[in-house]
Amino acid sequence: MLEKHRECVYTPVLLAYSICLGLNIFWEKNLHPGELSYVRNVERSTGYDPDSLGLRRHYDIDELTTWIQGVGSSLNSMANHLRHLRIVESLLEHVEVNPVCLDSLPPGTHRRVEEDMSQLIAGIPPIKNRIHATREYLRYLEKRAERLSSTRDSSSMKTVAIMTMAFLPATFFAALLAIPSFDWGPARERFWVYWALTIPTTVLVLVVWGLLINRRRIAERLTIGKKSEQDSRCGSLAP
Structure with missing residues (x-):
């Protein structure tokens, strides 16, 4: 230089x-x-x-x-x-x-x-x-x-949201069922109640979350499906 x-x-x-x-x-x-x-x-x-x-x-x-x-x-x-x-x-x-x-x-x-x-x-x-x-x-x-x-x-x-939703229902029911007001007696005999509440609730939370996240895509697919159905009907009615 x-x-x-x-x-x-x-x-x-x-x-x-x-x-x-x-x-x-x-x-x-x-x-x-x-x-x-x-x-x-x-x-x-x-x-x-x-x-x-x-x-x-x-x-x-x-x-x-x-x-x-x-x-x-x-x-x-x-x-x-x-x-x-x-x-x-x-x-x-x-x-x-x-x-x-x-x-x-x-x-x-x-x-x-x-x-x-x-x-x-x-x-x-x-x-x-x-x-x-x-x-x-x-x-x-x-x-x-x-x-x-x-x-x-x-x-x-x-990722954090999914992990939180997966463990939150289980944590909630574990804390709820641990309250002394519930007289469960022997723990092992009624332990199935915990899983009966936790598993469906966890699945329901994940399904609702998935629907909310993909609601726009689902709405678009429904709109496309309705439009194609209307087009097929119009085609079948045409002479």
Whole structure:
């Protein structure tokens, strides 16, 4: 980078300018292709790809763990990239706003320094445009990664809800039947009452939960069924 701008070696801000340009190029080359390809791969695997035909509803736990780690790493890389972009932008603004003090330089170099400074300052707006484009691209990737994270959280909450519903009726009846007001006598003789209450209630709770979760899909299927039935009737009545 310094070799490329060696004609501007007389200006004291050459090093800062080269660092800003080099960091921007480095992050563009090393972050964008890998992060985008990984996010797209996870979207395609989970069914959240724009061209996907449908969502997957069952995931292998090891596969899901790998995706969680990868998406978290991608979000960390994007946050680190945005932090570097803010530093680069601040440094460029400092170079652009604060002119070099020519009094501290040898008199014979003033004209060359002014020319080099003008040349470098003219190159700052394109770098800022690249930073702006990179920042918007990173925010786009962050939104896609956060959407995958929300999918993961939704799957985790469904798992917690199912486990809670499976054990809640059993816990409720165990606590209820343990009240001293119930005189059960020998415990083993009437232990079947506990299972007779727990098993049907657990099944009923899971069935109701499934109906509530899939009520929209059930309603759509019923609507389609009624429509097809009406079409068949109209077809049979037609001469």
